[in-house]
Amino acid sequence: MSKALDTMLYLDGVSVSFDGFKAINNLSIIVQPAEMLAIIGPNGAGKTTMMDIITGKTRPDAGEVMFDGRTDLTKLDEAAIANLGIGRKFQKPTVFESHTVWDNLAMALRKPRGIFATLFYSASNEDEARITEILETVRLLHRKDEFAANLSHGQKQWLEIGMLLAQDPKLLLVDEPVAGMTDSETEETAKLLREISVTRSVVVVEHDMSFVRELGSRVVCLAEGSVLAEGSLDQVSKNPVVIERYLGR
Amino acid sequence: MLTHLRNLLVAVLLFLAPAAQAQQIDIAASVAAMAEASLKELATIVTDLAATGDPAVVPALTALGDGDLYADETTGRVLIQRGSTVTDPVTGEHVELGADADLSKIRVNNSLRRDIAAALAGMTLMSDNPATRLSAANGFLANPDPANIPLLDEAIAAETNADVLRAMQNARALTVLRDSESSIEDRQAAVPLVAGSGRNAITILSSSRTDAPEELVASINAAIAGLEQERAVWGALQNVWFGVSLGSVLLLAAIGLAITFGVMGVINMAHGEMVMLGAYTTFIVQLTIRNNFPGLLDYSLLIALPAAFLVTGTIGVGIERGIIRWLYGRPLETLLATWGISLILQQTVRSIFGPTNQMVIAPTWMAGSTEFFGLSITYGRFWIVIFALIVFFMLLLVLNRTPLGLQMRAVTQNRRMASSMGIRTPFVDAMTFGLGSGIAGLAGVALTQIDNISPNLGQNYIIDSFMVVVFGGVGNLWGTLVGALTLGVANKFLEPYAGAVLGKILILVLIILFIQRRPRGLFALKGRAVEQ
Amino acid sequence: MLTQALFRALDRKAIWVIGIFLAVAILVPMANLLIPPGQFGHVPTYLVSLLGKYLSYAILALALDLVWGYCGILSLGHGAFFALGGYAMGMYLMRQIGTRGVYGNPVLPDFMVFLNWKELPWYWQGFDNFWFAMAMVVLVPGILAFVFGFFAFRSRVTGVYLSIITQAMTFALLLAFFRNDMGFGGNNGLTDFKDILGTPVQAQAIRATLFAATAIALALSVLVCSMIVNSKLGKVMVAVRDAESRTRFLGYRVEYVKLFAFTVSAIMAGIAGALYVPQVGIINPGEFEPGNSIEVVIWAAVGGRGTLIGPIIGAIVVNLGKSWFTTVFPEFWLFALGALFVLVTLFLPKGIVGLWKQIFGRARAAHPDTTPKASADIERGEDPATFGDAQPRPAE
Incomplete structure (x- = not known):
C-alpha cells in the first residue's frame, strides 16, 4: 500500500484466468505521474487484458490495482474509473459513427455526466473553444460536421485521441495508436503523446518498434501475462529472452 | 387327486x-x-x-x-336369476321357468x-x-x-x-x-x-384406533406418522417424476433452439412453428398409414420421426438460405423476421387444416401405465422422457464426434478463420439451422402424445423454450438439459402450493430475477472473448 | 435551461410534426361536430374513434422507438405498459358505472359481485377519483419499468436477452391478469363503461374530445422525444445504441441512460393505453399478448426507427392496412403481417422514412448507413482482440 503512494498506476501481483487459461500471471507494473510507459509483447501476452483490468472491464482474480496512490480500481466499474480520470483508446478505433466529429468530442468533453445534467446541457463558449482547440490539434477541424463513419482509419485514430484529450484524464491508456497511419502521421502521433506525457501519465501499447523508439520512454515487454523485461528500448531489445520470445532472431 | x-x-x-x-x-x-x-x-x-x-x-x-337369489312363490323353489338366465343354485343346471312362475327376491x-x-x-x-x-x-x-x-x-x-x-x-x-x-x-x-x-x-x-388401549394407540400413531412421512417422500418422488416428465418436454422443445440460438446466435421465433409442423407431419403420416397400411398403425410414430425431421429440417434450411443468412450479426432483426415467418406458417397451416384440433392416436405400446414402487408412471410420458434423452445424447454425439459437428463448432468460434481454412461456412450455417429445425420437428412428434395439435401449438412452447435456453446458459447443451429439468421440477413443486397459473408466473418471475443475477445463465462460458 | 432545451427540441421537422397533430386535434373534432352528417367534409363519430385509436397506437410506437430506435433496447414488452395504463383508466371508468351495473352494486363492479366479493380490494381504492387514476396511469407503468429496468440494466442484460425477458414479463402479466383472483375482471377484462368525468363516454362530444386529447398527447410526446433526442443525453443514447461499452469508458453510466429512456418510454406507453381504452370501450388481458408487443415493433420498423415521424407513420399505415385486410380478406391478414416483418427487415431497414429520403435524395449523401451496421458492431463486439488472441472456447 505504502509503495503505491505517489504513483499514478500501481499493479502488484495481478492475476486473472479464463477457464483455466492464465491471461495475466502475477503482473506488477508501476507508472509514475507524468511518465510515459511503452508496452510491447507478442499476441496473447495479456496487453489488452491488462487494460481491461485497469479500466474495470475485467475483475482480477488476485492482486492490487491502485490509481493515483489511493484508489482501488478493482472495486469500481468502467464509468466510475473513467470519471476518476483514466482515458482509454481502443486497439480498433471506436468512435461513434453515427455522430459528427464535433458531437463525438462534445460527448467526451469533461463535463458532469449525470442524466439531467446531460439532458439540459448547453455548450458554453468556453466548451466550444476547447473543442475547436482539440479539433485543431488532431487536424479534424475541416471535417467537424461530418459523420465519424466517413473518416479514414487514420482519422478515426486521431479522433479517438482527440476524445481522450477532451476527457482531460490523468492517465491515458493508448492501445496501438498508429495502426493504419502513414509515416508522417505516426511521427505526429509520437510527438503529440510526448507532449501529453509532460503533464500526464501515458501507457502506450504498440507493435511498431520505430514508433516506440520515437516515444523514447521506458519500455516493458510482456509475455504470457507477466513482465519479461523492463528498461529502455535498447536494453529490452537486446535481452536474449525478449529476442527469443518476441522479436525473433 | x-x-x-x-x-x-x-x-x-x-x-x-x-x-x-x-x-x-x-x-x-x-x-x-x-x-x-x-x-x-x-x-x-x-x-x-x-x-x-x-x-x-x-x-x-x-x-x-x-341379490340374485330368488324364491319361486309358486313352486317354493330357490333359484338364481341373472338377467334372463335362471339356474339352480346347487346343481348349477339351467332351469326353464314355468309359465306361472312368480319369482320374489330373497332379501338380505x-x-x-x-x-x-x-x-x-x-x-x-x-x-x-x-x-x-x-x-x-x-x-x-x-x-x-x-x-x-x-x-x-x-x-x-x-x-x-x-x-x-x-x-x-x-x-x-x-x-x-x-x-x-x-x-x-x-x-x-x-x-x-x-x-x-x-x-x-x-x-x-x-x-x-377406536376402542384400542392407550399404549396400542401410541404405537399405531407412531406407525401412522412413519407412514405419512413415507407417503410424503413418495409424493415428492412422484412430483419429481412429473417434473422430469415436464422437463423432458421442455428439453425437446428447447434443444433445437439451443442449437440455433446457442450455437449460431440466431433468435428463431419460428421455432415453435417447427414443432407445430412436426406434429402436423405426424398427423399426416398416421392418416396415410391408417388409410393405406392399417397393419403398420402401431409404428406410425416411429415412421413419423424421420418424416418430421426431414420436413422441418428442409423448411429450416429454406428459411436460413432465404432469409436468415442476410441477417447474420443482426440478432434483433432476425428475431423480427422469424416472427414474421412464424405468423405465415401458422396461418398457412390454419388455412390448410382449419383452426380445430387434430388427433394422433397413441400406439398400443404407449398406452396405459405402470406402478413403479409407489409411483404411477404412464407409458406415454415414460417414452417421451426416454426419447428426449436419446435426442439429447445423439445431438451431443453429432456436435462432438462428427465432422459436421466439428465444422459447426469451428464456425461458431471463429467464422473468418473457419472460412479461410476451407470450411464452407454457408453450408455449415444451413446445416446447423436445418438440424435445429429438424429436432424441433422431432419434438413435434413427441408432443402429439400430450398436447392438442393445432396451429397455435408452437406458441405455447416458444417462451418456455427461450426460458430454458437462457436459464441453462447459451451455447451449452448440458445447460439446456439441466435448465429444462430444473424448470420442469420447479414448476411441478410450485403447482400444489400456488396453482398451475400462479406457479408458472412465479417461474417466469424467478427466471427474470435469475437473469439479473447471472445474465449468461447457469452454465455460462467465461473469458474475455464472451464478455462482449 | 428548460427553455434552451425546448428551443433545441423545436427544430424544423419537429415543428411540422407537432403543428400537424395540433391542427388535426382541432380540425377532426370540428369536422365531426360542426359539419352536419351527409354534408361534404363530415367525419362520422365511429371514424373519429377509429382515428383516435390509431393515434394512441402512434404514441405507443413513438415510445418504443425512443428505446429501440435511439437507445438500442428492443423491448418486446411495451404492450404491457400500454395495457397497464389502459387498466388504470379502465378502473376509473368501472368505478363511474356506480349503480348502473347489472347487479346495481354502488361500489363493487359487476364481476366482483359475481365472484361474491364483499368489499373493494385495496388496490381499487381511490380509482373513483379521476386525477388519482391519471396519476396511476403514469406511475404504474413508470414504476414497473423503473424497477424492471433498474435490475436488468444494472446487471447488463442486453440485446436479445433483454428482449426475451421483457417478453417473459408481459407473458407473466398476461397469465396474471387472466386470473379471476387478481380482481381485474379476468378473461373479460373491464368494459361496459358509462361515464367519463360525468359525461357518457358514448357521447359524440366526448368522443371528439378524447380524439383531440389523443392528438395533443401525440404532439406533446413528439415534443418530449424531440427534446430528449436533440439533447446531449439523446446523443449519449445513440452512442449507447451503437457502442455501449465505449460509452461506458467515456464515463457515462449506461445503465442510468437506459433506465431514463425506458421509464420515460413506459410512461408514454401507459398514457397511450389510457387514451385508447375509453375510445375502444374495453380493456382485457389480450393486450398483454406477446404478439401485440412484437407488432408494435413492426410499426416502428415499417415507419423508420430512429426517427420521430417514422413510428407514427408506421403505426397509422400498418393499422389502416389491418383494418382494411380484416374487413376485406380476414384470412390473409396474418400472411400480410408476416410478410411485412420479413420484407421490412430484409429490404427496408430504415423504413418508409428511409425510403423517402433515398428516393427524394434529401438525405445528405454523406450520411452513413448506421442502423444495421452499428448494431452489428455491438453484437460482434467492438474490441477486435476478441478474434485475435482469445483462447478457444468449447462449444458445449
Missing part, C-alpha cells in the same frame, strides 16, 4: 375351527329352506352352509349376497351381506386358483373377524404363493390388531405388519 386332498384338508380344518362346529348338513335342503327363512334364520343357514366347506355352496351364497341386509362375504372368503381361502385365494384374503382384510384367525393361520401355513401369503398375513395382522381378546403384545406386533400392508394402511390404522 388334488381336489381330493384339498377337500380332506378343508374337512380337517373345519373340524379344528371352533367357529365351524362341524356338522354335516344337507346343502340342498338348507338352500331350499332359504325361500321361507326370516333374516335371522338366513344368518344361521349361511353360517351352516359356510361350515360345510363344500365349494358347492359358493354359487348360492354369492347369489344371495349379490348389510350385516348379512358382510357375513356372506366373510363366509365366502373363508370358503375360497382354500381354492386352487391363487387369484381366488387372493381375493378371499382381501375379503378378510376388508372385514376382519377374530373368529377367522385360526382359519387364516392354517391357510398361511399351507400357502405357497408369495403374493397371496402376504395378503393373508396382512389380513391376519389386521384381525389381531382389531381383536380385543388378543394380548397387547400380539396386537402391537401386528401394527408394523398392518402398516406395511399397502395403500390404505393409514386409513385402516386410524380406524383401528
Whole structure:
C-alpha cells in the first residue's frame, strides 16, 4: 500500500484466468505521474487484458490495482474509473459513427455526466473553444460536421485521441495508436503523446518498434501475462529472452 | 387327486375351527329352506352352509349376497336369476321357468351381506386358483373377524404363493390388531405388519384406533406418522417424476433452439412453428398409414420421426438460405423476421387444416401405465422422457464426434478463420439451422402424445423454450438439459402450493430475477472473448 | 435551461410534426361536430374513434422507438405498459358505472359481485377519483419499468436477452391478469363503461374530445422525444445504441441512460393505453399478448426507427392496412403481417422514412448507413482482440 503512494498506476501481483487459461500471471507494473510507459509483447501476452483490468472491464482474480496512490480500481466499474480520470483508446478505433466529429468530442468533453445534467446541457463558449482547440490539434477541424463513419482509419485514430484529450484524464491508456497511419502521421502521433506525457501519465501499447523508439520512454515487454523485461528500448531489445520470445532472431 | 386332498384338508380344518362346529348338513335342503327363512334364520343357514366347506355352496351364497337369489312363490323353489338366465343354485343346471312362475327376491341386509362375504372368503381361502385365494384374503382384510384367525393361520401355513401369503398375513395382522381378546403384545406386533400392508394402511390404522388401549394407540400413531412421512417422500418422488416428465418436454422443445440460438446466435421465433409442423407431419403420416397400411398403425410414430425431421429440417434450411443468412450479426432483426415467418406458417397451416384440433392416436405400446414402487408412471410420458434423452445424447454425439459437428463448432468460434481454412461456412450455417429445425420437428412428434395439435401449438412452447435456453446458459447443451429439468421440477413443486397459473408466473418471475443475477445463465462460458 | 432545451427540441421537422397533430386535434373534432352528417367534409363519430385509436397506437410506437430506435433496447414488452395504463383508466371508468351495473352494486363492479366479493380490494381504492387514476396511469407503468429496468440494466442484460425477458414479463402479466383472483375482471377484462368525468363516454362530444386529447398527447410526446433526442443525453443514447461499452469508458453510466429512456418510454406507453381504452370501450388481458408487443415493433420498423415521424407513420399505415385486410380478406391478414416483418427487415431497414429520403435524395449523401451496421458492431463486439488472441472456447 505504502509503495503505491505517489504513483499514478500501481499493479502488484495481478492475476486473472479464463477457464483455466492464465491471461495475466502475477503482473506488477508501476507508472509514475507524468511518465510515459511503452508496452510491447507478442499476441496473447495479456496487453489488452491488462487494460481491461485497469479500466474495470475485467475483475482480477488476485492482486492490487491502485490509481493515483489511493484508489482501488478493482472495486469500481468502467464509468466510475473513467470519471476518476483514466482515458482509454481502443486497439480498433471506436468512435461513434453515427455522430459528427464535433458531437463525438462534445460527448467526451469533461463535463458532469449525470442524466439531467446531460439532458439540459448547453455548450458554453468556453466548451466550444476547447473543442475547436482539440479539433485543431488532431487536424479534424475541416471535417467537424461530418459523420465519424466517413473518416479514414487514420482519422478515426486521431479522433479517438482527440476524445481522450477532451476527457482531460490523468492517465491515458493508448492501445496501438498508429495502426493504419502513414509515416508522417505516426511521427505526429509520437510527438503529440510526448507532449501529453509532460503533464500526464501515458501507457502506450504498440507493435511498431520505430514508433516506440520515437516515444523514447521506458519500455516493458510482456509475455504470457507477466513482465519479461523492463528498461529502455535498447536494453529490452537486446535481452536474449525478449529476442527469443518476441522479436525473433 | 388334488381336489381330493384339498377337500380332506378343508374337512380337517373345519373340524379344528371352533367357529365351524362341524356338522354335516344337507346343502340342498338348507338352500331350499332359504325361500321361507326370516333374516335371522338366513344368518344361521349361511353360517351352516359356510361350515360345510363344500365349494358347492359358493354359487348360492354369492347369489344371495349379490341379490340374485330368488324364491319361486309358486313352486317354493330357490333359484338364481341373472338377467334372463335362471339356474339352480346347487346343481348349477339351467332351469326353464314355468309359465306361472312368480319369482320374489330373497332379501338380505348389510350385516348379512358382510357375513356372506366373510363366509365366502373363508370358503375360497382354500381354492386352487391363487387369484381366488387372493381375493378371499382381501375379503378378510376388508372385514376382519377374530373368529377367522385360526382359519387364516392354517391357510398361511399351507400357502405357497408369495403374493397371496402376504395378503393373508396382512389380513391376519389386521384381525389381531382389531381383536380385543388378543394380548397387547400380539396386537402391537401386528401394527408394523398392518402398516406395511399397502395403500390404505393409514386409513385402516386410524380406524383401528377406536376402542384400542392407550399404549396400542401410541404405537399405531407412531406407525401412522412413519407412514405419512413415507407417503410424503413418495409424493415428492412422484412430483419429481412429473417434473422430469415436464422437463423432458421442455428439453425437446428447447434443444433445437439451443442449437440455433446457442450455437449460431440466431433468435428463431419460428421455432415453435417447427414443432407445430412436426406434429402436423405426424398427423399426416398416421392418416396415410391408417388409410393405406392399417397393419403398420402401431409404428406410425416411429415412421413419423424421420418424416418430421426431414420436413422441418428442409423448411429450416429454406428459411436460413432465404432469409436468415442476410441477417447474420443482426440478432434483433432476425428475431423480427422469424416472427414474421412464424405468423405465415401458422396461418398457412390454419388455412390448410382449419383452426380445430387434430388427433394422433397413441400406439398400443404407449398406452396405459405402470406402478413403479409407489409411483404411477404412464407409458406415454415414460417414452417421451426416454426419447428426449436419446435426442439429447445423439445431438451431443453429432456436435462432438462428427465432422459436421466439428465444422459447426469451428464456425461458431471463429467464422473468418473457419472460412479461410476451407470450411464452407454457408453450408455449415444451413446445416446447423436445418438440424435445429429438424429436432424441433422431432419434438413435434413427441408432443402429439400430450398436447392438442393445432396451429397455435408452437406458441405455447416458444417462451418456455427461450426460458430454458437462457436459464441453462447459451451455447451449452448440458445447460439446456439441466435448465429444462430444473424448470420442469420447479414448476411441478410450485403447482400444489400456488396453482398451475400462479406457479408458472412465479417461474417466469424467478427466471427474470435469475437473469439479473447471472445474465449468461447457469452454465455460462467465461473469458474475455464472451464478455462482449 | 428548460427553455434552451425546448428551443433545441423545436427544430424544423419537429415543428411540422407537432403543428400537424395540433391542427388535426382541432380540425377532426370540428369536422365531426360542426359539419352536419351527409354534408361534404363530415367525419362520422365511429371514424373519429377509429382515428383516435390509431393515434394512441402512434404514441405507443413513438415510445418504443425512443428505446429501440435511439437507445438500442428492443423491448418486446411495451404492450404491457400500454395495457397497464389502459387498466388504470379502465378502473376509473368501472368505478363511474356506480349503480348502473347489472347487479346495481354502488361500489363493487359487476364481476366482483359475481365472484361474491364483499368489499373493494385495496388496490381499487381511490380509482373513483379521476386525477388519482391519471396519476396511476403514469406511475404504474413508470414504476414497473423503473424497477424492471433498474435490475436488468444494472446487471447488463442486453440485446436479445433483454428482449426475451421483457417478453417473459408481459407473458407473466398476461397469465396474471387472466386470473379471476387478481380482481381485474379476468378473461373479460373491464368494459361496459358509462361515464367519463360525468359525461357518457358514448357521447359524440366526448368522443371528439378524447380524439383531440389523443392528438395533443401525440404532439406533446413528439415534443418530449424531440427534446430528449436533440439533447446531449439523446446523443449519449445513440452512442449507447451503437457502442455501449465505449460509452461506458467515456464515463457515462449506461445503465442510468437506459433506465431514463425506458421509464420515460413506459410512461408514454401507459398514457397511450389510457387514451385508447375509453375510445375502444374495453380493456382485457389480450393486450398483454406477446404478439401485440412484437407488432408494435413492426410499426416502428415499417415507419423508420430512429426517427420521430417514422413510428407514427408506421403505426397509422400498418393499422389502416389491418383494418382494411380484416374487413376485406380476414384470412390473409396474418400472411400480410408476416410478410411485412420479413420484407421490412430484409429490404427496408430504415423504413418508409428511409425510403423517402433515398428516393427524394434529401438525405445528405454523406450520411452513413448506421442502423444495421452499428448494431452489428455491438453484437460482434467492438474490441477486435476478441478474434485475435482469445483462447478457444468449447462449444458445449
